[in-house]
Amino acid sequence: MSWQLDAAMSDHLVSRYRVPQPRTVLAEALRAHASAAMDVSDGLVGDLAKLCAASDVSADIEVARVPVSEAGARALEGERNLITPLLTGGEDYEVLSTIPPDRIDAFQSAAAKVGVPVTDIGRIVVGSAPPRFLNPEGQPLEFLHTAYSHF
Numbered sequence: 001m002s003w004q005l006d007a008a009m010s011d012h013l014v015s016r017y018r019v020p021q022p023r024t025v026l027a028e029a030l031r032a033h034a035s036a037a038m039d040v041s042d043g044l045v046g047d048l049a050k051l052c053a054a055s056d057v058s059a060d061i062e063v064a065r066v067p068v069s070e071a072g073a074r075a076l077e078g079e080r081n082l083i084t085p086l087l088t089g090g091e092d093y094e095v096l097s098t099i100p101p102d103r104i105d106a107f108q109s110a111a112a113k114v115g116v117p118v119t120d121i122g123r124i125v126v127g128s129a130p131p132r133f134l135n136p137e138g139q140p141l142e143f144l145h146t147a148y149s150h151f
Contacts, residue, residue, distance in 0.1 A: 005075060012071045013071050020093035021093065025115070032110065033099055033100075037097035038096055038097075040092040044096065045131070045133060045143055045147060053128075057127065059132070060123050060125055062136075065120065067119045067121075084141075087141075088146055090147065
């Protein structure tokens, strides 16, 4: 592996796995502004597909905008194929939400007040096709497995 992580970066990744930090302080902002929300614990690709199916919509996600830690970014620099397990592997314990365009500023403000960074990673689109995860060139990525499987 050519991840070239220092001890602090390795410790960060292990800590995020062993001691997840759920974003529970974001609950009120989500109730006030989101049209849909769920936790991401089985991988962004699979969990977004579940959210979209429940709402009878699809999504276009810009993979380059998906936030990763400094350690995750360093690992990706050394091994670009890590993007697949980062998007499908689970254990994220982040919140995925859809915010109507006219509520984005208010949601971002409410999230900032409770100290939770939020990132716009894509758009909800009409249709029932699985969400598309687009690389920087706008080409869709394909995944053999879309989420962590418990069984």
